[in-house]
Amino acid sequence: MSTYLSKRLIYMFLILFAASLLIFCLYAMTPGDFISGNIKLTPERKAELRDIYGLNKPLLERYGLWMSNAFRGDFGFSLAQQKPVLQLFNEYIWNSFLLAVVSTFLTWVIAVIVGVISAYKQYSWFDTLVMVAIFAAMSIPSFFIGLFLIKVLAVDLKWLPPGGMLTTGSNATGIAYLKEVIHHMTLPVVVMTLLGVGSLTRYFRSNMIDVIKQDYIRTARAKGLTERKVLFTHALRNALLPAITLVGFELPALFGGSLIIEKIFNWPGIGQLYMQSFGLRDYPLLMGFTMFIAILTVLGTLISDILYHVADPRVRLQ
Amino acid sequence: MKRGIFLLTSLLIASSLLVSACSNNNSSNNSASNTKSTTTPATTTQETPATTVGLTEPFTATDLSKLPAVAQKRTDTIIVGLTDPSGAFTPYFQQSGYDGNVSSLLYASLVNVDDKGLPVPELAESWDISDDALTYTFHLKSDLKFSDGSPLTADDVAFTWTILHDKAYDGDSQVLTLNVVGGAAYKAGTATTITGIKVTDPKTISVTLEKPNATALVTLGSNVLSKAYYGKDYKFGQLDYIKKLHEKPVGNGPYTLEKFIPGQEVRFVANEYYYKGKPATEHFIYKTTEGDVWQFVETGEVDYASFSATQENIDKLKGLGYLNVIPYTPSTYGYLQANLEHEQLKDKAVRQAIAYGLDRNSIYVDANQGAGAVANIPASPISWSYTEEGINPYNYDPEKAKELLDGAGWVVGTGGIREKDGKPLSIHYLGSKSKNTDIFIAVAKENFEALGIKFEPEVFADFNSLVSKVEGGDYDLVSFSTAMLTDPSDGLLQFIDGEIKGYDNPKFKALYDKGLSTTDIEERKKVYKEIYQLLNDELPVIFTNYKKTVYAYNGKIENVTVSPFIGLAGSLPKWSLK
Numbered sequence: 001m002s003t004y005l006s007k008r009l010i011y012m013f014l015i016l017f018a019a020s021l022l023i024f025c026l027y028a029m030t031p032g033d034f035i036s037g038n039i040k041l042t043p044e045r046k047a048e049l050r051d052i053y054g055l056n057k058p059l060l061e062r063y064g065l066w067m068s069n070a071f072r073g074d075f076g077f078s079l080a081q082q083k084p085v086l087q088l089f090n091e092y093i094w095n096s097f098l099l100a101v102v103s104t105f106l107t108w109v110i111a112v113i114v115g116v117i118s119a120y121k122q123y124s125w126f127d128t129l130v131m132v133a134i135f136a137a138m139s140i141p142s143f144f145i146g147l148f149l150i151k152v153l154a155v156d157l158k159w160l161p162p163g164g165m166l167t168t169g170s171n172a173t174g175i176a177y178l179k180e181v182i183h184h185m186t187l188p189v190v191v192m193t194l195l196g197v198g199s200l201t202r203y204f205r206s207n208m209i210d211v212i213k214q215d216y217i218r219t220a221r222a223k224g225l226t227e228r229k230v231l232f233t234h235a236l237r238n239a240l241l242p243a244i245t246l247v248g249f250e251l252p253a254l255f256g257g258s259l260i261i262e263k264i265f266n267w268p269g270i271g272q273l274y275m276q277s278f279g280l281r282d283y284p285l286l287m288g289f290t291m292f293i294a295i296l297t298v299l300g301t302l303i304s305d306i307l308y309h310v311a312d313p314r315v316r317l318q
Numbered sequence: 319m320k321r322g323i324f325l326l327t328s329l330l331i332a333s334s335l336l337v338s339a340c341s342n343n344n345s346s347n348n349s350a351s352n353t354k355s356t357t358t359p360a361t362t363t364q365e366t367p368a369t370t371v372g373l374t375e376p377f378t379a380t381d382l383s384k385l386p387a388v389a390q391k392r393t394d395t396i397i398v399g400l401t402d403p404s405g406a407f408t409p410y411f412q413q414s415g416y417d418g419n420v421s422s423l424l425y426a427s428l429v430n431v432d433d434k435g436l437p438v439p440e441l442a443e444s445w446d447i448s449d450d451a452l453t454y455t456f457h458l459k460s461d462l463k464f465s466d467g468s469p470l471t472a473d474d475v476a477f478t479w480t481i482l483h484d485k486a487y488d489g490d491s492q493v494l495t496l497n498v499v500g501g502a503a504y505k506a507g508t509a510t511t512i513t514g515i516k517v518t519d520p521k522t523i524s525v526t527l528e529k530p531n532a533t534a535l536v537t538l539g540s541n542v543l544s545k546a547y548y549g550k551d552y553k554f555g556q557l558d559y560i561k562k563l564h565e566k567p568v569g570n571g572p573y574t575l576e577k578f579i580p581g582q583e584v585r586f587v588a589n590e591y592y593y594k595g596k597p598a599t600e601h602f603i604y605k606t607t608e609g610d611v612w613q614f615v616e617t618g619e620v621d622y623a624s625f626s627a628t629q630e631n632i633d634k635l636k637g638l639g640y641l642n643v644i645p646y647t648p649s650t651y652g653y654l655q656a657n658l659e660h661e662q663l664k665d666k667a668v669r670q671a672i673a674y675g676l677d678r679n680s681i682y683v684d685a686n687q688g689a690g691a692v693a694n695i696p697a698s699p700i701s702w703s704y705t706e707e708g709i710n711p712y713n714y715d716p717e718k719a720k721e722l723l724d725g726a727g728w729v730v731g732t733g734g735i736r737e738k739d740g741k742p743l744s745i746h747y748l749g750s751k752s753k754n755t756d757i758f759i760a761v762a763k764e765n766f767e768a769l770g771i772k773f774e775p776e777v778f779a780d781f782n783s784l785v786s787k788v789e790g791g792d793y794d795l796v797s798f799s800t801a802m803l804t805d806p807s808d809g810l811l812q813f814i815d816g817e818i819k820g821y822d823n824p825k826f827k828a829l830y831d832k833g834l835s836t837t838d839i840e841e842r843k844k845v846y847k848e849i850y851q852l853l854n855d856e857l858p859v860i861f862t863n864y865k866k867t868v869y870a871y872n873g874k875i876e877n878v879t880v881s882p883f884i885g886l887a888g889s890l891p892k893w894s895l896k
Binding site: 030040276 | 386579605620783800
């Protein structure tokens with residue numbers, strides 16, 4: 001196990017190094033830089049500012065500088081926001097995380113329950129209905145559902161707020177604050193869950209269908225176990241195994257923010273901040289955030305491999 | 319496990335950035351952005367067809383009882399949407415125009431501008447300009463105070479001007495372009511003070527320039543920073559400490575910062591030390607509105623928003639019943655920058671032919687439901703220098719355009735495309751992705767075809783990419799719009815500072831300098847008229863359009879006026895809720 005881990009860690013290090021170089025080059029070579037978007041500057045002042053920011057240095061030297069600072073834990077100042085990159089992450093990521101963690105939880109719970117039932121009652125009217133609903137939810141674009149719900153629930157009926165995370169100007173604390181946030185996050189969470197639940201339900205349904213046909217399920221039934229026990233203890237456990245791989249991939253998604261949802265619901269998350277920064281070529285923020293996601297992705301895969309081993313001793317780690 | 323997967327993942331992450339970049343949309347118009355945003359793509363707003371009326375007169379709310387309950391309940395708070403303030407609230411040190419909107423409420427200026435762009439006193443009681451127009455002396459009002467209660471003196475003004483000359487200063491203040499005597503020496507580190515700045519007494523300060531510049535009064539007369547607060551840790555060449563003070567501003571404007579919630583709100587509270595007295599409304603909030611602003615206007619979550627002046631928008635705003643709507647023309651102009659280094663556009667006759675041959679009225683007025691007007695000079699209709707005297711309106715006239723092209727030696731060749739010396743006449747056009755660019759391309763394609771010009775449009779989703787392509791010189795025409803122009807010379811700067819490559823007209827340069835050499839408005843008007851006539855004839859760029867917008871605000875708010883130059887900041891201290 002420990003040799004396996006150390007080998008994996010060395011791989012991870014190499015992968016992240018290669019990824020950082022690649023990402024840095026991609027950003028640096030995208031046409032235009034932070035200065036070129038400011039139409040108020042004269043050509044001389046532009047040159048002067050490129051000098052101050054070090055944008056006129058050779059690519060590899062810039063990468064080296066960024067890397068050595070990053071190793072010391074200094075991810076630099078955002079050029080557009082004039083704040084340390086890490087402070088910005090701290091201000092925005094948790095808002096995105098809140099949305100993602102709640103909607104991911106709901107997505108999984110709903111997907112498991114609905115998936116199991118529709119697999120058990122394969123080709124029943126329930127199954128057909130679920131399939132139709134799932135395909136409908138999967139094929140409607142998120143911005144459409146989002147805007148439609150805002151129009152109906154917020155603008156016309158005024159049941160829910162049209163966006164944001166807090167009532168403007170509110171000084172609520174404690175329970176009142178919590179209630180306010182829940183009130184505001186209902187719509188975005190509903191939309192995110194709707195969008196995610198479809199594919200996951202289908203995934204569980206097909207896994208479950210495979211497992212139900214196995215011999216050990218027939219054995220369990222033959223032993224006289226209750227149907228509930230057969231389904232949830234014997235079948236579901238085995239059906240969930242492949243899903244562990246998915247857990248690892250959820251990790252970066254939890255922190256990555258959702259561009260469209262955050263924009264539509266005016267949610268103060270990292271996704272929209274990142275998008276803006278791209279338009280402005282705010283290199284330190286872009287680099288910092290992309291590396292953060294890369295690290296989470298690599299970590300997520302490692303975690304899911306280890307979990308897999310824990311859950312299923314037949315899987316050997318080498 | 320497989321390394322390939324990891325690499326693939328990182329590649330996917332990286333490439334998804336590029337893809338997502340293309341989905342970047344320019345949802346403009348939903349903010350109170352009066353200050354220049356750093357990215358102002360050439361998105362033209364819309365305009366009204368000649369048959370509809372648009373909005374010429376302010377419209378008053380018809381039924382205040384329709385005002386949503388949330389807005390009814392607010393009695394001492396006004397909420398305005400602002401796209402995205404970032405938290406850098408120190409003037410001169412911010413990169414985003416939205417932060418400029420915030421700091422314009424936190425800081426007052428020595429000299430401000432009125433609705434015509436003419437200087438009016440604010441923190442300065444008065445000023446004197448020497449006869450050689452080189453020395454400006456400002457006399458401050460008595461008993462000025464910063465929001466922490468400390469006095470504001472000439473030393474603070476001197477400090478503000480000085481740090482802008484620091485070699486580490488990375489903002490876009492125009493003070494640097496004024497050439498203050500001794501400024502260059504200070505920047506180079508060879509002098510410890512700027513010799514041209516003299517504090518005579520705590521209420522009097524003067525500054526001497528190397529060259530006369532009529533914009534100096536307003537440029538120098540901008541916001542004042544407290545020396546005691548912002549200068550405490552100042553050492554030459556080291557300005558990073560200011561970043562730590564961005565979210566704890568000490569100002570002298572109508573409001574002070576109460577709380578900044580990133581991505582959500584900027585909360586202000588009235589400043590009791592404001593030189594004109596405490597503002598009428600105790601609380602003011604800039605609410606971050608990233609997406610569409612309609613949903614917040616319709617639910618009463620914001621009290622004030624700006625919209626493109628399309629007939630559709632105007633009708634909808636009027637229909638809500640609880641909003642006052644005022645028409646507004648921003649101080650900008652749109653233009654097609656021509657590549658003067660390419661053979662075909664070097665010739666004035668070809669540029670004029672394009673101006674005649676493009677149906678600008680259809681593109682910028684009719685197709686935009688009236689939210690715009692056709693431009694023929696580099697100044698907005700609201701500027702004091704604006705004139706139509708002796709200006710060729712270049713009304714749509716394809717026959718005239720053909721005549722000009724024939725005269726320039728471009729004759730129709732095979733396939734209907736004009737040629738000269740065996741080279742076809744083609745136009746490679748660049749535009750930012752927007753609805754208006756789509757309209758432009760659709761109409762221009764037809765127009766150019768009729769003239770026998772080959773039209774090759776290319777659309778960019780991302781403004782910085784577009785600019786970098788222009789800098790590389792691979793284009794013939796490109797759509798741009800200027801940032802907000804205060805002085806008439808602002809709109810001319812691009813013809814002088816090398817931004818428009820290949821335009822070199824000594825007569826224009828002489829006139830440009832003449833326009834800046836005097837501060838007498840009548841004198842300057844004459845010079846600018848001459849400049850506009852010259853540029854209107856030469857067309858170093860092809861002038862296209864002006865935008866038209868409307869402001870809609872909660873009918874309960876009184877005393878609202880919006881200046882094209884300083885936005886709502888000028889009248890905000892007087893806003894009150896009835």
